[in-house]
Amino acid sequence: MIFDLFQNIGKKTIYFFFRLGEAFFLLIYSLFCIPNFFKSIKRVINQLYFVGFLSLIVIIVSGCFIGMVLCIQGYNVLIKFGAEQELGQMIAVSVIRELGPVITSLLFAGRSGSSLTAEIGFMKMTEQLSSMSIMGVDPFKRIIGPRFWAVQISLPLLSLIFIQISIIGAFFIGVYFLGIDSGAFWSNMQSVIIFQEDVFNSVIKTFIFGFVIAWISVFQGIYCIPTSEGIGYATTNSVVYSSLSIFIIDFFLTIFMYTDV
Amino acid sequence: MIASLFDVSYFRGSKKIFNKINLDIPEGKITAIMGPSGCGKTTLLRLLSGELLPFSGKIILDGYDITNIDKKNLYKLRKKIGMLYQNCGLFSDLNVFDNVAFPVKEHTNLSNEMIKDLVLIKLHSVGLRGARNIMPSNLSGGMARRVALARAIVLDPKIIMYDEPFAGLDPISIGVLLKLIKVLNDTLNMTTILVSHDIYETVSISDYIYLIFDGDIIAHGNSKDIMNLNNKWVNQFMKGLYNGPIAYHYPSNNYKNDLLNYDI
Numbered sequence: 386m387i388f389d390l391f392q393n394i395g396k397k398t399i400y401f402f403f404r405l406g407e408a409f410f411l412l413i414y415s416l417f418c419i420p421n422f423f424k425s426i427k428r429v430i431n432q433l434y435f436v437g438f439l440s441l442i443v444i445i446v447s448g449c450f451i452g453m454v455l456c457i458q459g460y461n462v463l464i465k466f467g468a469e470q471e472l473g474q475m476i477a478v479s480v481i482r483e484l485g486p487v488i489t490s491l492l493f494a495g496r497s498g499s500s501l502t503a504e505i506g507f508m509k510m511t512e513q514l515s516s517m518s519i520m521g522v523d524p525f526k527r528i529i530g531p532r533f534w535a536v537q538i539s540l541p542l543l544s545l546i547f548i549q550i551s552i553i554g555a556f557f558i559g560v561y562f563l564g565i566d567s568g569a570f571w572s573n574m575q576s577v578i579i580f581q582e583d584v585f586n587s588v589i590k591t592f593i594f595g596f597v598i599a600w601i602s603v604f605q606g607i608y609c610i611p612t613s614e615g616i617g618y619a620t621t622n623s624v625v626y627s628s629l630s631i632f633i634i635d636f637f638l639t640i641f642m643y644t645d646v
Numbered sequence: 647m648i649a650s651l652f653d654v655s656y657f658r659g660s661k662k663i664f665n666k667i668n669l670d671i672p673e674g675k676i677t678a679i680m681g682p683s684g685c686g687k688t689t690l691l692r693l694l695s696g697e698l699l700p701f702s703g704k705i706i707l708d709g710y711d712i713t714n715i716d717k718k719n720l721y722k723l724r725k726k727i728g729m730l731y732q733n734c735g736l737f738s739d740l741n742v743f744d745n746v747a748f749p750v751k752e753h754t755n756l757s758n759e760m761i762k763d764l765v766l767i768k769l770h771s772v773g774l775r776g777a778r779n780i781m782p783s784n785l786s787g788g789m790a791r792r793v794a795l796a797r798a799i800v801l802d803p804k805i806i807m808y809d810e811p812f813a814g815l816d817p818i819s820i821g822v823l824l825k826l827i828k829v830l831n832d833t834l835n836m837t838t839i840l841v842s843h844d845i846y847e848t849v850s851i852s853d854y855i856y857l858i859f860d861g862d863i864i865a866h867g868n869s870k871d872i873m874n875l876n877n878k879w880v881n882q883f884m885k886g887l888y889n890g891p892i893a894y895h896y897p898s899n900n901y902k903n904d905l906l907n908y909d910i
Contacts, residue, residue: 507738516735516794519695520749521724523717527752 428531436497437539452551473570485548490594494627498602502623505606506616540595648673654703676838681858728798728806736782743778768796788819
């Protein structure tokens with residue numbers, strides 16, 4: 386009984402480190418697997434369309450509603466202190482520093498990360514990756530490279546769009562429904578947001594989140610069990626691991642970027 | 647010999663798949679690897695193509711030791727290999743034409759005009775020139791296999807490997823495929839490695855046959871020798887007999903005990 390328990394723990398530990406090793410090698414390979422620019426540019430653009438452009442509607446709608454909700458809730462709190470004119474500043478800080486990168490990345494992991502995992506898993510199941518490899522074409526370069534770089538390019542852009550739409554949504558609710566002064570809304574925002582610090586840090590965050598999402602999604606797809614059940618499991622794992630990683634990394638990045646600890 | 651296996655052993659987990667097998671594939675001939683389902687035929691093909699690495703032993707393919715080859719040379723070697731997978735492995739996002747054109751675009755700098763001609767010639771040879779704009783999801787099993795064959799031969803490989811090419815096909819498709827395999831081997835002077843358990847089809851075109859069972863090669867020789875061999879394993883497999891040394895049932899406990907005592 387105890388022997389079985391130890392054997393089980395040992396097996397799981399070995400498996401964990403084995404997977405960690407695989408993930409590490411994939412990471413290294415992805416980092417150095419910069420696709421041939423002229424041959425891959427079309428593929429990267431194609432992937433930008435699938436992972437980036439097709440996520441746009443989700444990002445715009447979410448951004449708009451999150452901005453509006455944030456505005457109403459912020460107004461209810463600030464009005465108690467007579468500080469409702471500071472709404473623009475509150476919206477900008479929370480959206481640019483945190484909500485923009487984090488929510489965009491979560492939505493992206495759910496929409497595009499999972500689809501990347503499922504697509505690569507399906508290619509593995511139907512022997513498309515094997516047949517590519519047997520034709521002398523490195524599937525990592527052909528399949529992984531363009532997807533990896535498309536995620537890296539599109540996520541920061543989507544996050545910036547999310548931020549802008551949120552602020553515009555908040556502006557409409559704040560100014561036209563809650564009676565905030567339009568000039569105060571923009572000028573308070575302008576006075577507190579420092580481009581190099583806030584916007585630049587926000588882009589860095591999304592870049593790091595994009596890297597993690599791409600890594601996890603691709604890894605789950607490549608190393609999934611090539612059955613319908615295995616692909617389903619890998620897709621779920623892809624979203625769960627990406628989301629948890631985003632929260633944890635965001636915490637450390639926030640400490641690093643916005644505190645003097 | 648264009649390919650050779652020397653004392654190759656392969657395990658899947660703790661299960662033995664091959665135990666120190668030796669095998670030679672002659673150049674320019676059709677060599678069949680046959681055996682019952684699950685005996686490791688496809689694994690053998692994957693070992694030969696370098697997709698899997700053996701636990702011990704050496705595999706030589708076209709002069710390269712693929713058990714000890716770097717990635718660059720492996721991909722270089724693979725340009726000389728065509729492979730027809732059981733699932734075809736057609737790219738689901740590309741139509742028939744683009745699937746066949748894929749290796750040409752990846753490995754050559756030919757003009758679009760030349761690529762078009764080359765692809766159409768290959769598609770014509772498998773009888774699917776008219777299906778060039780169809781997506782793989784809309785192809786029948788036989789057509790998908792022929793497209794995969796056109797793609798496998800588009801760069802005129804030196805070696806072509808077929809993994810269960812006749813599985814699940816109707817008699818007409820099998821007949822067409824048999825003819826194509828034979829014609830391609832003879833006209834392009836390719837070396838063909840054919841993995842199958844379809845006895846009559848395989849025997850009819852093969853120059854040499856290896857029979858695998860339980861991790862070992864139990865017989866090898868030309869088609870006539872194999873058919874006439876006085877060996878109970880070979881006889882059972884080649885004649886499709888129910889009774890014999892190759893058990894139909896997976897090893898299990900006593901049937902009566904299972905019926906009475908097995909809890910779900």
